[in-house]
Amino acid sequence: EAGVVQSPRYKIIEKKQPVAFWCNPISGHNTLYWYLQNLGQGPELLIRYENEEAVDDSQLPKDRFSAERLKGVDSTLKIQPAELGDSAVYLCASSQGSGSEIDTQYFGPGTRLTVL
């Protein structure tokens, strides 16, 4: 079974440029998450989707970040314009969304963004 797929794995851009990340969750997983992980820190949730609905985007900086999951499967996360402080690893995760209190999240390898 394929895991969570993310692309690109690495991205280097200049500040003020736009950038987009793509995530394909595990087949059949209804819940999709985007996290930001700074070096030496744990992941921080940016947004959570239940199917195509964003159910928690309270930590998403909406002035420059946007996300979509139009068909309830794969998702894109966009930053426009990027700032130096956005350099981090962007992780995508998915889970079955069974409603169980121990719904396991499976993480992708992440996209490492460097903003110059």
Added chain:
Amino acid sequence: KNQVEQSPQSLIILEGKNCTLQCNYTVSPFSNLRWYKQDTGRGPVSLTIMTFSENTKSNGRYTATLDADTKQSSLHITASQLSDSASYICVVSPYNTDKLIFGTGTRLQVFP
């Protein structure tokens, strides 16, 4: 102050040795506590999940313990291998939410 704190921040051990990583949390009430392993350049992978009523959970050479009274958890690694070199992250889920609160992790390095 982080709601989930881990110690030590980093640890170096020799191959074959045992080690124990600590997690202290203030999240209360909580529904479950997880330990994840994150290899360099990879996403976190779940090792163990314990509900608030469980005291211990094993996964091969990894054994997690939970003391809900003192709000502490530990991850014990037995007979360490070079492949155990990674960051180990403690994650707590508050009661009745789908949120996960991540610790900052312990960076473990196993040398031959």
